[in-house]
Amino acid sequence: MNGNEDMETGKTPLLKVKKLYSGYGNLKVLFDISMDVYPGEVVCLVGRNGAGKTTLFRTLSGFLKPFSGEILFQQKNLVGEYPFKIALSGLKYVHQDKQVFSDLTVKENLELASYATKDYEWDRVFAYLPKLKILLQRKAGLLSGGEKQMLLIAMALLGRPSLVLMDEPTEGLAPHLIHDLTQVFKEIRKETTLCIVEQNLPMVTQIADKVYSMKEGKIVAETSSPEEIRALVFEKYL
């Protein structure tokens, strides 16, 4: 058992965040964040707008340098690493803005992702997201919100990342698309670990193995009990 192993389970977390403080300029947004994500898990972060969820993801993916604390990914400290190096090390971030490369076709978007990671196994990705296969020649800017989200997920999955951070993937999507996306996440989790910021609580109950509740830049509650997740006990902390 090494120093990073969990005392109870003996497992080594894929991502371990220790006493993280982060923010913008002099403005502190995150306070004393500690969390663990284990391989194969689906971890959801819930919280109201302004709770610091996106700031946490930006810090984890290297776009914000934390004031203090540690981010251990596969036992390597990511603090101070360039975002592209973090992405190449296997931690991908799907931003909430759903911005694809609009002027490029779906195929060209995927080619860009493949070239960076040298992963050209598109069929593996199409197995999760079959609709993309028929949209290959379409300009990405002409895709619907749901299709853009699918494309972003496909691009993130190329390179076989160990962990994918997804920031509000269902935001602005129609209910039937949210349902489709939920099924996609259930499939994807067989391949990679997911950490999802999500406000759609019914979806969280369907996919989450662990839920962290955030409020005013702090983690105020944590549960990995399936009963508690199904009962939405974390809702009272929001």
Place this chain on the structure above:
Amino acid sequence: MAKRTYEWLLPFLFTGGLILARYLFPSKMTFITEVALYTLYVMGNNILFGYMGYVSFGQPVYLSMGAYSAAIYLAYLGRSPLVAILVAILMGVLVGVLMGPVLIRLRGSYFTLVNAAFCAIGLFTVERLLIGITRGNDGLWFRTRMLATPLLDIRQPRNFFFFAIMVLLVIFLLYRRMDRSVLGVAFKATQGNERRMQFLGYDTFKIRWIGFVLATVLSTLAGSLYAINFGFVNPNLGENSRAAEVIVATLLGGSGTVYGPFFGAITFLGIKEIVSQWITRWELLVGVLTIVVLFRFNRGVWGTFMDLIHKGRKTSVLQRE
């Protein structure tokens, strides 16, 4: 497949058009040669402006560096024009590699103005600081020192014309390849959404650096060819007052396209050639045309032409349906 063949033909078609124009209008050979050289210069700026979104008011300094490195080599060190061109290319690589990391950190108007400052420094350097080597405003003459090149003696203007066309053809083919490669897509994607590129694992700093080096090399190559064509150089080539010209030519032709620089060079130099016969301030018409292009045809000559073709294709498909 037919479309692919047609696209491959374009570089040959355009350079062939220049050769045809040379025989149809023999008295305009100098002008047509300048179109070829200016196209190379605009292509460099097009990488910066059209592909990566950087507006540089310092491009004349890179053109001047190419011209002076070739000229100094030919005036003092060697006598082969081909080696002089190689020296200018190496100068472009060196300048791009060394200055790139400093300049590409800057964004928007900072990049524009720092380049403008470099241009002013470059002009001062060749005009005053290195006057012992560059001969300042008198210019540096070296035509008589140049040796004949094998196969094609490019000291002769007629032969230089064909040499310039060959260089343009090779650069067209390489440029086209770059445009269709991941690098070309990465330039545009980085301009569109740099963060997204970083999410994918791209070192966007390196991408912008490579773009800057390519732009610099094309400018120094064009500069060296200018120098060899004229057999002398003077500081006018690097005047910062001419910095806007290459941006206007890029816009007129269609920025961010492979063949836009060619049409930008023809339009810009064509207006200069024709209008300057009647009006001293020929720039007036260029200014008016630039405003019209920006407001009405912001994809430039080539971009608008391609849009019309695509529109035509769509119409014919609809008609068939």
